[in-house]
Amino acid sequence: MFNVAKELAKKQAEKKMYDVIHVFNRPRDLLVYKAAMPNSRFMVSLHNEMFREGKISSEMGLLTVKAVDKIMSISNYIGQTVITRFSFC
Numbered sequence: 001m002f003n004v005a006k007e008l009a010k011k012q013a014e015k016k017m018y019d020v021i022h023v024f025n026r027p028r029d030l031l032v033y034k035a036a037m038p039n040s041r042f043m044v045s046l047h048n049e050m051f052r053e054g055k056i057s058s059e060m061g062l063l064t065v066k067a068v069d070k071i072m073s074i075s076n077y078i079g080q081t082v083i084t085r086f087s088f089c
Contacts, residue, residue, distance in 0.1 A: 001029040008036035020069075027064045028056055034067050043070035051082045061086060 011017065017037065023030045023044045030044055044064070051061050065071070065086045073079035 001026070001032055004029070005032045005036040008033055012037050012039075025050055027051060027068075028060060030064050030068060031060070041069040042067065043072065044068050046071065046073040046078050046082070048074075049078060049081045051085055053085070058085075 008018075008021075018040045020041045020043060021033060021037065023033065023042060025045065025047045027044050027046070027050050030042055034040075034042055049055060051065075056064070065082070071079075071082060073082070
């Protein structure tokens with residue numbers, strides 16, 4: 001995670017930017033990447049229940065849902081785990 005964030009920060013310092021950064025199944029890492037390159041749009045794809053309790057805290061989950069531009073899931077069931085827990089966002 002930190003190697004990716006370090007590279008993003010280096011690109012940001014060079015005034016280079018990615019339009020979209022796609023984070024695969026690691027929503028907890030997204031906030032670090034967003035801090036390193038704040039002007040890019042972010043999407044996260046979920047292949048399992050990464051937003052369920054025990055995997056991500058309520059605070060971090062809420063911050064991630066608010067920071068991300070798009071969340072994709074591999075199934076309706078996985079998508080519902082996010083919607084059920086963070087439907088108030």
